[in-house]
Amino acid sequence: MNDQKEMIHFNLDLSPELNDTLEQMAKKIGGSKTDVLRQAIALMQILVTAKEQGRKFGIAEENQPLATEILIP
Secondary structure, eight states, X not given: OOOSOOOOOXXXXXXXXXXXXXXXXXXXXXXXXXXXXXXXXXXXXXXXXXXXXXXOOEEEOTTSOEEEEOOOO
């Protein structure tokens, strides 16, 4: 029996600029472009769940109130 999860292959068309951004982010986290996209999806899932629960999601300075709220439609 194979213990590995089944993977789905996904094709994605990006502008050269967005691809460059993705590559830069991958370098910064020490991972691949796939890692960046997986983490972005996980972060978006947290954001959507927070909105469903009537919570806010954002960026705050250390030990400070929310400085920037991240909104989704």
